[in-house]
Amino acid sequence: MAHPAGLLWLSRDLRLGDNPALLAAIADGPLLPVFLVDRMTRAQGAASRWRLARGLAAFDRALKERTGGRGLCILEGEAEEIFPPLMRRLDLGRLHQSDWPTAAMRSAQGRLRAALAAEGRSLILHPGHLLVHPRAVQSGTGGTYKVFTPFARAVERTGPESPAPDAPLRIVAFADPPAGIAPAALDLAPDMRRGRAALERFALPAGETAALARLDAFLDSAASYSENRDRPDIAATSNLSEHLALGEIGPRALWARARMHARLAPAQAAGIGKFLSEVIWREFAWHLLIAFPQMAEACWRPEWEAFPWRKDGPGLEGWKRASTGVALVDAGLREMWVTGRMHNRVRMVVASWLTKHLLTDWRAGLAHFADCLTDWDPAANAMNWQWVAGCGPDAAPYFRIFNPERQAEQFDPEGRYRRRWLAGFAGNPGPEAQAWHDSIPLSWTVPACWRPGPAAALSTGRAAALASLAAFRSQTPED
Ligand SMILES: Cc1cc2nc3c(=O)[nH]c(=O)nc-3n(C[C@H](O)[C@H](O)[C@H](O)COP(=O)(O)OP(=O)(O)OC[C@H]3O[C@@H](n4cnc5c(N)ncnc54)[C@H](O)[C@@H]3O)c2cc1C
Structure with a gap:
């Protein structure tokens, strides 16, 4: 089979430096870089889809500078539907891709490989992730x-x-790519409503x-x-x-x-x-x-599947609405809603409050983070949620329950972070606090002024978590 084009399937490798798959495609012939809007993309959370579109647009611009005007080819469909006919039409033997080893990607690759093998064509995976x-x-x-x-x-x-x-400063691009979606016009998060303006306002350059x-x-x-x-x-x-x-x-x-x-x-x-x-x-x-x-769906330590976590209810709803009454927790959840980011220390405290004080299944928190984070990463999100919940391989011990008040005293001693995010916490809030109110769904009825919840929630929640663990341990010997 000839190689009249260097075919590249981009996924999470939107760069020109240290990209072996891109180099291999360039070595094969004029570059044809393809991104697919497939089931995997659509299954991502809204904020990370929104950020992905910005990343694709930035990569498209960078590519055009090197090719003299030809950028990314964005197509809609599954790999096994798109690539085999494209490779047949162009008589291509190889498709290059950076390895992004998630379960969903592995099954997409498996379906594609099965479709390509019959025709003697192949998918070649490269390192770099x-x-x-x-x-x-x-x-x-x-x-x-x-x-x-x-x-x-x-x-x-x-x-x-x-x-x-x-990658070389001059890249020869394939002259006749399939017609696709223009990267600058790509909207991967049409379901994002009032939240979009805030994300745009606080976005970091992509x-x-x-x-x-x-x-x-x-x-x-x-x-x-x-x-x-x-x-x-x-x-x-x-x-x-x-x-x-x-x-x-x-x-x-x-x-x-x-x-x-x-x-x-x-x-x-x-x-x-x-x-x-x-x-x-x-x-x-x-x-x-x-x-x-299965790390995002199942407890690493299988015995933890029997732990009586709550699956839903008012505790989870109040947590998602950043209205737990615990200042550091609510500030963190508001930061994430508005910016798509949350400080690591606060992520731990917020996750601990949900899984320990509210005894809620870590998977509910993981899903909310996956929907709101612009840095969503399937591995980091799953490992950290299991780490905090206590069911991961190298987890924080279950009895380690973060005390959000003590954490706040230690890591936000003057209250600057909480004040930035909570109107009503103390003194004048930052513009960020108002941005949160302006971007939440209209159906959330949240008072304009943040109010602390009952102080006793800290100790009663902790006691309930410890009692649940003791009961669980007595029935399920660990390790
Ligand atoms: C419950 C929970 C969920 C999380 N979900 C995600 C997620 O979806 N995506 C994500 O990238 N990170 C996640 N993290 C890890 C961490 O909070 C972020 O990577 C970090 O806050 C990003 O900020 P930074 O780039 O300024 O980090 P820096 O402190 O500058 O660290 C540099 C880099 O190291 C990596 N890193 C740092 N801490 C961790 C960590 N605990 N676990 C894995 N990688 C780490 C990140 O790639 C980060 O960019 C999660 C943490 C918790 C507790």
Whole structure:
């Protein structure tokens, strides 16, 4: 079979640097880069679909600069419907793709491979989404590490793979691509109503150039990261998670750039080291998801399926509406609704309140996060929810119940973060607080002024969680 075009199926690799699949497609012939609006895309939450469309538009612009005007080809349909006839028509033997190892992608790839095999055509997967191949870091017993610290040590020992070279400055594009949807006109979240204006207002720039600029700016000030990364009232973290989730920057290139920066600027080195250990948490989540593809649906420790979590009810509804009466929890949920982001420390507190104090199934929280986060990542979201709930492989022990008041005193000591998000908390709220009121569904009847709930909820919720655990343990011996 001839290769008159280099066919590339893009998914979460919207970048020109460290993209081996893109390089392989370019080597095959004039580039034909395709993104599919398929069932997987439509099943994503609204905010992450909205962010994906911005990422696609940014990648399209970057591509056009290199090709002299030809960008992404966006088609609607499933891989097994679109690619076989396209490859037949163009007489192509190979389709290249960066590996994005989720269960849904694996089954889409399986259906596509079955359709292609009969005609002697193939789908070729390339690395780049992870720092290291999962087979390169295995525990002593030959499986995936289930505890973070030895996993992180093994990643450091093995060393991340080197990034691939950047794509050439001039890329020859395939001249006759199928007619598709114009990336600038693509609306992947037509179901998003009042929330859209707020997301647009608070959005960070999308795309690879923005990701690299953000990384460099962060690395220049990384010295304070270790000290301040847990403070939601201080902008101390990198905010790179959206870029990493869409592959606007690859972890291998990020790692190499950060290490180089640490060598050149020793004052930042300790902060950069801590930052890279957080990047290994992302890696850990993906290695766990590969080993346990049902991680978003099922408890890693199966005995936890019997835990009597509530599935719905007023507690969950009040939590989703950011109206629990607990300031740090409500502030975090409002931040996520308005910006699509939430500080990591606050994510832990918010998740703990739902799964412990409200004894609600972690999957309900995971689904709400998946709907609202612009950095939604199937592996990080699932691992962290299971970690907080206590049912994951390397979970926080169940008896560790975050006390939101104490967390707030420690990490938002002057109340700046809570004041920014809650009109009525104390003093003048930030414009962010009003943006939340302006963007919530009209059906949510929420008072204009935030009010604290009964102080006793903290201790009664904690006591109820501990009692449930004691009852559960007496019936279900753990491990
Ligand atoms: C319940 C819960 C759900 C979460 N859901 C997601 C999600 O859907 N998508 C997502 O990217 N992160 C998720 N996280 C992890 C973390 O909160 C975010 O990655 C982080 O807040 C992003 O901000 P940053 O880029 O400024 O992080 P930084 O502190 O600058 O960290 C750098 C990078 O390391 C990675 N990282 C940091 N912390 C974690 C972590 N705990 N787990 C995995 N990777 C981490 C991220 O890629 C991040 O961009 C979740 C955490 C919790 C507790």
